[in-house]
Amino acid sequence: MQTNGTSDPSADGGLPSWNDGAVKRAIVNFVTRAASEGDKDFVLPADRIAVFDNDGTLWAEQPMYCQLAFALDRVKALTPERPEWKTTEPFASLLQGDLQGALAGGGPAVAQIAAATHAGMTTEDFETIARDWITTAKHPKTGRLYSEMVYQPMLELLDYLRAGGFRTFIFSGGGAEFMRVFAEGIYGIPPEQVIGSTGKLRFEMRDNKPVLVKLPEVDFIDDKAGKPVGIHKHIGRRPILAFGNSDGDLQMLQWTAAGSGARFMGLVHHTDADREWAYDRASHIGTLDTALDEANAKGWAVVDMKRDWKNVFPFETRPGAG
Amino acid sequence: MQTNGTSDPSADGGLPSWNDGAVKRAIVNFVTRAASEGDKDFVLPADRIAVFDNDGTLWAEQPMYCQLAFALDRVKALTPERPEWKTTEPFASLLQGDLQGALAGGGPAVAQIAAATHAGMTTEDFETIARDWITTAKHPKTGRLYSEMVYQPMLELLDYLRAGGFRTFIFSGGGAEFMRVFAEGIYGIPPEQVIGSTGKLRFEMRDNKPVLVKLPEVDFIDDKAGKPVGIHKHIGRRPILAFGNSDGDLQMLQWTAAGSGARFMGLVHHTDADREWAYDRASHIGTLDTALDEANAKGWAVVDMKRDWKNVFPFETRPGAG
Numbered sequence: 001m002q003t004n005g006t007s008d009p010s011a012d013g014g015l016p017s018w019n020d021g022a023v024k025r026a027i028v029n030f031v032t033r034a035a036s037e038g039d040k041d042f043v044l045p046a047d048r049i050a051v052f053d054n055d056g057t058l059w060a061e062q063p064m065y066c067q068l069a070f071a072l073d074r075v076k077a078l079t080p081e082r083p084e085w086k087t088t089e090p091f092a093s094l095l096q097g098d099l100q101g102a103l104a105g106g107g108p109a110v111a112q113i114a115a116a117t118h119a120g121m122t123t124e125d126f127e128t129i130a131r132d133w134i135t136t137a138k139h140p141k142t143g144r145l146y147s148e149m150v151y152q153p154m155l156e157l158l159d160y161l162r163a164g165g166f167r168t169f170i171f172s173g174g175g176a177e178f179m180r181v182f183a184e185g186i187y188g189i190p191p192e193q194v195i196g197s198t199g200k201l202r203f204e205m206r207d208n209k210p211v212l213v214k215l216p217e218v219d220f221i222d223d224k225a226g227k228p229v230g231i232h233k234h235i236g237r238r239p240i241l242a243f244g245n246s247d248g249d250l251q252m253l254q255w256t257a258a259g260s261g262a263r264f265m266g267l268v269h270h271t272d273a274d275r276e277w278a279y280d281r282a283s284h285i286g287t288l289d290t291a292l293d294e295a296n297a298k299g300w301a302v303v304d305m306k307r308d309w310k311n312v313f314p315f316e317t318r319p320g321a322g
Numbered sequence: 323m324q325t326n327g328t329s330d331p332s333a334d335g336g337l338p339s340w341n342d343g344a345v346k347r348a349i350v351n352f353v354t355r356a357a358s359e360g361d362k363d364f365v366l367p368a369d370r371i372a373v374f375d376n377d378g379t380l381w382a383e384q385p386m387y388c389q390l391a392f393a394l395d396r397v398k399a400l401t402p403e404r405p406e407w408k409t410t411e412p413f414a415s416l417l418q419g420d421l422q423g424a425l426a427g428g429g430p431a432v433a434q435i436a437a438a439t440h441a442g443m444t445t446e447d448f449e450t451i452a453r454d455w456i457t458t459a460k461h462p463k464t465g466r467l468y469s470e471m472v473y474q475p476m477l478e479l480l481d482y483l484r485a486g487g488f489r490t491f492i493f494s495g496g497g498a499e500f501m502r503v504f505a506e507g508i509y510g511i512p513p514e515q516v517i518g519s520t521g522k523l524r525f526e527m528r529d530n531k532p533v534l535v536k537l538p539e540v541d542f543i544d545d546k547a548g549k550p551v552g553i554h555k556h557i558g559r560r561p562i563l564a565f566g567n568s569d570g571d572l573q574m575l576q577w578t579a580a581g582s583g584a585r586f587m588g589l590v591h592h593t594d595a596d597r598e599w600a601y602d603r604a605s606h607i608g609t610l611d612t613a614l615d616e617a618n619a620k621g622w623a624v625v626d627m628k629r630d631w632k633n634v635f636p637f638e639t640r641p642g643a644g
Contacts, residue, residue, distance in 0.1 A: 191558030203547035225525035236513030
């Protein structure tokens with residue numbers, strides 16, 4: 001497993017990009033106790049399960065989800081084969097650069113875009129397309145590769161947890177197959193620990209070779225109440241640590257909190273308009289409203305990005321970069 | 323992780339219950355090469371994925387699937403609360419001991435029995451019920467606990483693979499939640515590596531506590547073409563070793579075989595009417611027909627239980643038992 005831009009875990013307790021404060025101290029305290037045999041909060045290694053949301057928790061989700069940018073690029077690339085899209089919504093608006101108009105149709109419009117760009121090919125073909133894209137696609141605001149738009153403090157947290165014998169998982173509303181293309185390289189999280197939304201698949205033989213064909217039908221949405229369902233289906237144990245950033249993560253945090261013994265529930269609160277973005281209750285992307293209230297009421301950790309993070313992105317920490 | 327009745331892996335190459343023969347030699351050769359750095363068939367540890375069917379591959383499935391016996395016992399236990407079952411099929415036949423009559427309705431009858439016995443409760447309540455049952459339920463022919471009806475040579479194979487750096491997974495048509503109750507104890511396979519058929523779940527809050535309620539609707543059938551789909555969804559990598567015993571495992575074997583590099587595909591052929599059962603093409607349980615033809619045509623390993631296994635069950639190897 002390889003991680004990108006993480007620091008020597010021995011330096012500064014492994015969390016050098018975290019300012020000293022309540023959240024960092026709570027993390028260190030929790031992990032140290034979970035890994036200390038004899039401590040009343042010691043946890044057997046097999047149960048040291050940490051689950052993370054992806055968009056807005058491990059990497060930036062503004063001004064649009066990375067996977068939506070991927071879908072838009074796919075629509076453009078496929079339009080020569082699908083000329084009817086030029087006059088059919090939601091594709092027509094998309095192709096004119098009117099994202100808001102394209103998404104005005106809500107869920108059904110998103111489903112149409114997803115089906116048009118994520119289905120009708122084998123899983124292997126999709127993997128190749130997604131891998132090629134993520135290798136070169138650049139973030140519209142920073143001009144950085146999307147794979148560089150990860151949060152340095154969260155990379156350190158993932159490493160710190162693994163050094164403490166935790167296994168780290170992603171449970172994201174994003175597509176499982178899309179994330180698996182990059183999650184091992186940028187987060188050190190192997191494919192079997194990356195769970196997300198999925199479409200239905202059909203097994204078939206083509207030229208005596210078995211393939212899995214991606215169908216334009218939703219199989220599972222790993223968001224909101226789907227997250228604890230996904231956790232139960234994929235792990236079958238309750239996590240002891242969960243980190244999210246939006247109301248879509250609330251049920252995952254509640255499910256984690258409801259187990260017995262010590263627990264850690266965390267939210268990334270986007271409070272830094274200078275280095276990243278500042279948004280919460282009124283945002284359409286990554287709405288953080290009821291989950292913030294519940295975190296405050298229950299004493300869950302809330303990362304104030306501006307105050308708690310010394311650096312946000314890995315490129316800020318590299319001399320001469322940024 | 324704990325295994326039941328396995329031998330010291332250092333003795334006899336870790337496979338003391340396997341007679342020396344083509345299958346044993348092929349296993350040892352494959353595992354040794356996969357784990358030998360520098361060998362042309364060396365495989366990185368992360369890719370040493372071995373997948374197993376459960377019923378008829380790791381433990382006995384005759385005269386009926388263990389989980390069906392569980393469902394029958396649940397029908398009997400629940401009948402006082404559901405007196406209408408005494409006059410409603412498929413329950414009426416079941417309660418009169420007429421299994422064949424009860425299952426005459428085919429898939430819909432099985433679905434009705436499954437829904438009546440596996441849904442309408444929380445995942446935690448189901449786990450308690452299943453755990454209590456498997457702790458005491460006895461096999462109708464041998465009078466042994468079901469958990470003792472495991473194949474000693476396969477327990478040794480699981481241990482042998484893990485000693486070679488493999489991760490072992492179950493992909494079974496049986497229920498994931500049912501198997502997870504016992505798979506760690508008897509096979510040393512943790513819940514997150516036990517994949518099976520599932521029903522839909524609903525997240526809800528009960529007395530301020532989140533629960534997952536088991537619904538009477540099929541979510542996923544992990545059998546036949548569902549097995550490679552399940553493998554892709556849960557692991558996202560292609561296995562390099564697969565073991566089954568019936569036509570329900572054919573697509574899993576084909577999917578495994580179609581990867582690049584060295585592969586191992588195996589079938590358990592039930593040929594031992596004295597120590598276990600003898601059945602294949604004409605059997606209703608564990609039908610082995612087209613998969614046997616394909617295994618023979620492609621040179622996959624076919625275990626002849628009578629010839630290849632020194633012992634079948636763990637209790638045969640214990641002095642004074644059996």
